Amino acid sequence: MTKLKIGTRGSKLALTQCGWVQRQIVAALGGDPAQADETAPLVTISTAGDRIQDRRLIEAGGKQLFTKEIEDALLRGDIDVAVHSLKDMPAADIPGLSLAAIPVREDPRDAFLSLNYGTIDDLPQGARLGTASLRRQAQMLSIRPDLEIVMTRGNVDTRLAKLKAGDCDAMLLAAAGLNRMGLSDHIRSYINPDIHASAPGQGALAIQCRTEDLGAGWMKALHHEATFLCVQAERGALEALEASCRTAVGAYATLTGSQLTLFVEALSADGRTRWQRREMVSNPDAVSARNLGLRLGVDIKAEAGPDLIQYEG
Structure with a gap:
């Protein structure tokens, strides 16, 4: 069986998500998911979005910071498939690349996390809310204009550590990532997406390939x-x-x-x-x-x- 190299970011969440996709691909290829690394090895690629932690993405270049290095590797042939969080992907397609499959979606909601409060309404006047998302900031200020927004970047573990250290009174994160990492017990409540819409594509993964490689049988098996x-x-x-x-x-x-x-x-x-x-x-x-x-x-x-x-x- 020809090896299928899968590109991913190196964060714990990205590796967890990509590992799930890897096992699904191997099973669809007729291989043993327990031997997935032999059939479809993961290739970890550092992205600018992972390296830049001290400012909003727009100050550094936008969403493509999480995808560009991986997509470049795919175009060069260094990898055969890329796995992304769909909400991190810009709307415009990259010439020569296509979405091969969209697997079944995880929870698309935003999750509310706090050590002392159960919901956004429970926060005291002037409480500090941690997020790096302009959307989440605006949505919460629309109902709680008194809140102080604290810019909070980093991977899931880093953000949870900031919450525990008291850098903010509460935090909003994607429920999907917490669920995939087995951290659902940190969630105190959810933001209703029928009232405050989630990021486009939130909770969904995107499997990307070179356009010329579209149509492989395993792609149909993973597509929801x-x-x-x-x-x-x-x-x-x-x-x-x-x-x-x-x-x-x-x-x-x-x-x-x-x-x-x-x-x-x-x-x-x-x-x-x-x-x-x-x-x-x-x-x-x-x-x-x-x-x-x-x-x-x-x-x-x-x-x-x-x-x-x-x-x-």
Whole structure:
């Protein structure tokens, strides 16, 4: 069996996620998941996003800081497949690369963590909330304008250590990462994504390959169509809004039976202004799901105008 080299970031969360994908790929190839490293070895690649911890991503270059080195390795042929957190991927496709599969999604919600408080409403006046996300900042300030936002970068373990050390009174993290790392017991409550939309693609993984390699049998085995349709809609909105770390944008899609519902919002950095759209489409396919996101994103962009871009660095 030809070896399939899988590229990943080196954080504990990235390795945990990629290890799960690795075992799924090996099983789909007819191999023994217990011997996954022999069939589909992991190749750890350091990214600029991992190395830069002292400022927001937009100050250093944006979302592509988590993907560029891995995608370059894929284009060079150093690896055969890349695994990303979909929410870290910019909306624009990279020439020569394609999404090979979107596996079943984990919990897409934001999780509220605190040593002393159960929910965002329980926080005392002027409490310190840790996040590096402009979206999370704006959403929480929209309901708690008294909060002090503490810029908190780093991997999951680093952020949990900052919370324990008292750097902030509470913190927001993606529930999916905590679940995958077996850290769900740190979660005190969840942010309702029907009210405060999650990041587009949050909770989903993206398996990326060279476009010429599309169509391998294992790709179909790992692909989850319902997740794919939801993230197609969310990333359509992302594309229309040109959302990056410069914009406070959320998009959350659900598929119930044959009905896909998409909620999209953009906010001013201080949370005082929110632009929102919610719409449904029946019997969606990849094109209609994406078009729904594009349409709602375009509507919000037209309404918000130049106020949409909130952070210029």
